[in-house]
Amino acid sequence: MMMDTYIQRTSLSQDGLRRGDVSLTIRNVSLQDHGRFRCFIPRLRIEAELLLVVDPNFVSTTTTESVHPRNLITPTPQQETVRNGSSSLAWTCSWSLMFSSWIFTFCFYWTLVRGGLHLIGSSQPIVAAPGDDVVLPCRVDPEWDAVGKTVEWSRPDLRPSGPQKRVEYVFVYRFKKTDRDMMMDTYIQRTSLSQDGLRRGDVSLTIRNVSLQDHGRFRCFIPRLRIEAELLLVVDPNFVSTTTTESVHPRNLISPTPQEETVTNGHFTRFHLCLIVFSFFIICLGLVSFCVARKSKQIQEVKFGPVSMET
Known part of the structure; x- marks a missing residue:
């Protein structure tokens, strides 16, 4: 799936991956590498773009292929680009809450109707x-x-x-x-x-x-x-x-x-039905909160920014 020119020159850090660091190392950059790079994580449906500027007039102070700390520009929070993450999180949160509210309203109405009738x-x-x-x-x-x-x-x-x-x-x-x-x-x-x-x-x-x-x-x-x-x-x-x-x-x-x-009124009394519906709503709300917190943590761990690298 990779371009031939990058197969031997690119890598990720295994240790960094455990922390959510998906920074890409490119060795021996050339003028053909000049341009925008996009990182995308399908599981989270989030992406970020960075600009690599290869300047022939830039004087390099290192002759090794290792990446020197000066070559990395740590982005400020305002510079980070997280496009679909926030919208996906907001959509998931709103949809989950709406679904839970609809389920609760339906079950509560059904409980009142069913719980209010008895067979004597x-x-x-x-x-x-x-x-x-x-x-x-x-x-x-x-x-x-x-x-x-x-x-x-x-x-x-x-x-x-x-x-x-x-x-x-x-x-x-x-x-x-x-x-x-x-x-x-x-x-x-x-x-x-x-x-x-x-x-x-x-x-x-x-x-x-x-x-x-x-x-x-x-x-x-x-x-x-x-x-x-x-x-x-x-x-x-x-x-x-x-x-x-x-x-x-x-x-x-x-x-x-x-x-x-x-x-x-069957196997359940009205009290039991109300208790079940209330418990179901609390469980749904807890699951939504857990998913939102987990997704928010994952997004915060993925940090990207513009990078300037020279040889």
Whole structure:
């Protein structure tokens, strides 16, 4: 990559490189060497230019090829030329801070929206006799329009079946309709949600003609909010039913008191989410500060200036 005329006449100091000194030594200069020289460090994207003046009338006081201290002109800070270093540093700093601020704002807004909504179900078991109709109460608090959002009811006690181990759901609501392809056959004709209730965030599931096979835990999950709640349905053959119709009788619902309500917003509480977002912002700010300080130190260690050398 080098010009033939400089291969045997140029060198760098190994000791100087460890200190960031990339000064170039040129031996036996000639009139053809007269002109500007540019030093560029791709890793830092910084460069500097120097002017070498070869004057035939300049009287040399040394006959050796070593570089005498008088031949080096130490540049003052005003003479140093660092072009892309400062602009690159400023650009990196501003971009990093802008990115961190955007991430923090987005995460903070997302935390407030997600952390402010809860899914409330009953902590008490829902008791029914075989053949009864029951409602598994579950609602979003505060009220939230769930129309068009995905709502999934499943049974965590049941393992995925089939060769593909696909999860089968008790009820799936998406795209403003029931997704029967994802549901277990035994629940397709027996389960439903209230369209009016969805507008208020009421995702309670109605199960008609319950049987002993329905006994167990049920889970409601809203992917959009990543919140879930679990309820227990107890089907007791000894439970005496007071109605022979298919309508849901009030005795089938155990209305939870505020202290008995099961409130869950997924695996994280609002406090945990805020803590995570705040920690992420602090880490980003620390990384930006570290990178800026390191780059600034590297730039300060690279010093160049005009040089006048004669033979």
